[in-house]
Amino acid sequence: MDSLQLLRKDTEVEIATAAGPTAFEIDELTAGYRERRVLRGISCCIPERRVTAIMGPSGCGKSTLVKALNRTLELMPGGAVTSGHVRFRGADLHGPAVDPRAVRRSLGIIHQQPVPFPMSILENVVFGARFHAICRRAEREAYARLYLEKVGLWTEVKHQLHESASRFSGGQQQRLCLARTLANQPQAVLMDEPCSALDPYATRRIEEHIVELRDEYPVIVVTHNVGQARRISDYVLFMVDGQLIEAGPTAQVFEAPQSQLARDFISGRFG
Amino acid sequence: MAAEITQAAPAPGFLPLPCGAMRSDRAFTVIAWGVGLVGLVLPLGILGFLLIEGMARLSWAFLTEAPAGFPLGSAGGIAPAILGTLALVAIGLGVALPLGVAGAIGLVEYAPEDSPWVRVMRFGAECLAAVPAIVYGLFGYAVLVVLFRLQISLISGALTLGLMMLPIILIGAEEALRGVERSLREAALSLGVSRFNVVRRVILPKALPGILSVTLLAAGHAAGSAAPVMFTASVAFARGTPALDAPVMTLPSHLYYVVSEGADLEQAYATALVLVVGLLLANGCAALLKRRLAR
């Protein structure tokens, strides 16, 4: 199947396609909060082992989409997927036998604000892994070290593993959250504006990690930052008002945007 | 340039305010400070009075001996009353704390956020918390003492106090749990762990200072109330360590008996001081915890 393909009939947007296996298939997804419909029929495919950036003006439903992709939307008050399907590697996220918590574990998410838990750094990293019995109590430290090394935190924290994470800088906290999510051994990583609370230096570090993650996982990154999307993403989805208006390989969308909205957004004229 | 020249030059300095307004403003400020000082002087005055009068009569023996003399309480100490109060509140908390915290968890974590039930429960709990202490006494008397035949005993009084503390703890714990940031809950749940695990490992540790704070407040409130224990637990005199099925002495009711007899108030100053200092310590700890939480 073609990896990026916009199946919308009404807007006539033609999307260039790229070869490669598909991770997520989103099919006519509508979702919202109580009466408020936020996503209005999103259809697209998101490729394996690539970074896909989701862009669009504030309030267009990017966070809602990402939350729908790992079934955390239904944790929000009134939040629900009302119709449509999301399939990850062929399995329907909303299938009858599917435990939403298994979905959440398998499709890890990083939020805008880093949220360290009120426990030691070590416990933070293995919080989910311990619950899912991925790591035994005795091997906690070795396990945590693996993931702390992966996000480049190990050398900074190896002497304070048993201290609270609340004194960390924002960038360190966000990397800790990344380690915590990766320690869950997810099959994909979703990020909702992971750098918007960080300074440029910390942003750069997270971006490096995102690019590294691409080797193992399909990665979805919501971002407001046009430059960041250009730097790290392979594909771009462009949303406006709950609808997908443009999608394609990053270079193509940035060089030759098909819609006026996307053109304005990219050139910084709105958004 | 021309426009500037034609405009009238403003008078130097600032325009004066109307004279009457200034005067009333000054008077208002003076009154506000005066009233504010009342709020300062009154508590400190009462506390100072109790401290000065009470300290003079306080001794180690007073804290460790049983009351004696005639009328009772004119000599000896208040040890059984201290023990009785502590036992009542401790057992009452043993009932109210788990129930209150479990109920609060049910309201915050296991009920749909916008459920009308949550509002109804909250309203009910607030009504219960506002019901006067003496009504709990009436209830405890009719249900525990009479209906369940528990007699006037430590257990009757402790359960009555437990009921009185329950709504306070429920409301306070609910607020403490709700005060935990959404994002924390969301981030923990997004790792796919069970809600109970999130509550136990993430939410409760965060809410703990708040829960402890309101528990201390409720305990202090219960420890200082004579009305609910007057018909359910307390007697003018009891000896030895408190037993579940026997009546006890309590600090507030002891103070009440001594004052209502009106004969010899010497010892009452010290009793009042012990009670107030104990409660202030509890309330002070509660306030400190709350302040820690606010940071």
Place this chain on the structure above:
Amino acid sequence: MTATEPSAVPFSAQRVRGRFSDRAARLASRAALALVVLILATLLLLILREALPALGSALSAEGILRADWAPLADPPRFGLAHAVLSTLMVTTLALALAVPIGFGIGLFAAEFAPAWLRHVLQPCLELLAGIPSVVYGFFGYVTLVAWFERYGGMATGESLLVGGLILAVMVLPFIACTSAESFAAVPRALRESAHSTGVTRVHVVRRILVPMALPGLFAAVALGLGRAVGETLAVLLLAGNSTALPTSYLDRGQPLTALIATELPEAALGTAKYHALYAAGLALILLTVTINSVVWRLKARVMRHGG
């Protein structure tokens, strides 16, 4: 390094642990809530049941609303009129004193006091609120009652006046704190822009602060009222415990709470007296629930304003 590999099991085949504990926790917390509801219901029903026999004839000449309290008469009469009147009198006096002073303190704390003073004032008010009722009773007894006995030319110093005075001190912190909160809840920006027009403070207070804080101020009064009506020990010790109908504040009286506290230990089960006392309790419940509903409404309005 198998641990670094993403787990290959698709989520559709994964079983997540913790189902049982989750369900148990849900059940336990619901059970706790059900118990709270049950307690609320029995509290209401039981007191209603014990009060019911006295309510039937409440309005007759012998009933609780019109008769006097004459347990030794034949037949004995258990009217609550004197107690209702006493409660009304002490509560009115207490609020008449505590409301203006409390609002003043609230305004002072929110508008006039420098930050350090605010930080002193707050614990002081909490201190006042933390002193138990019986200690206030004792305090009033050794100060006001003694003073009135010595200088007031009264045989006994206890009176509704003394009860009302001490009650005023007791409800003061609640009124002060609640009104301070509602004054402080008026948005800063609004206050600053009002001041920046150069008007006096009185003007800002009268035209901006008071109207904006009004629901909160009402809530403060209602809260104080509820406290004053329900206070037992202080009025028991200070109001004089006389079952005669009071005619002035210098008379002795017996508010509802004091009546219950005095008479319940001597009321045999199921007697007219017993039922009359539970009717008094029911009146207290109804009053506090009504007050609480008003406060609830007002708070909702405050929050809408603030938010």
